[in-house]
Amino acid sequence: MPEPRPPAPNDIRLRKILDDTLFPPRWPEGFFMRGFEAADALALHTLLAAVFDDGADGPFDQWWPRISADAEFDPVLCFLVIDGKGRLAGAALCWATGFVKDLAVHPEARSNGIAEALMRHAFAVFRARGAAHVDLKTNTVGNAAAVRLYQRLGMVEVDWAG
Template identity: 65%
Template structure:
């Protein structure tokens, strides 16, 4: 599910027992789940967002779509009115957010918060008690502030 923790890495958890706020998509943006034809755009977003993402598209898609925890219904994509991929959250069926990113051109508009709220709602509807993710306290400090603002708390690596 996730690689071994590195320096400053933490596992954060959102408990899904309390009332959850519904996602609010910024004006001009819409969300839908992944279709196979979205793979190139999602791959390009990951390349833009993550310094260590260098897998070729075909290799990455075979790996992702062949993973037993992959479900395209748990990959949420946000597009602007011109059809550009603005952000995405890709989750494993084990209630784990594998990747979440907003393209630099679209940051600061509430897309990441809406994506997280979408993820929380989707897993709650599936009966999950919580949702986890791995992040880095230093490299992803702004993201960590958002995660904590939404109620995520640090838990041990074993879960």
């Protein structure tokens, strides 16, 4: 895995050990999860840009070639949650080495359990692939609600280098 960028103030690395304590995801009523297709790239970028303070890490025409060409990118590890109107409500973009690169839920779809279900799904997929753990990076100040979710899911802080 490429070395993550050095942490910003209050950034932490969290890890979930993939043991026998995993619970299956429960998708909220009116939402379903499906796999990623290349035609979803623009909608995914739009969601990431809407959710993250720093946007989606550049305009689409720069972001998508960089993401899709990255050795860590595997479209099978990008999970999309669709609402009853066919709109992208949430997504988890994971790197092949067991790292959740981006987890995003559209503001209108929050508080439904989508992020928790996506994380539980990612845990199950990586465990089935033989991974021992899943990591992610988050910020304790700018993303305090997410930190609480990750801790509730059994994720613990580990050394930045992993």
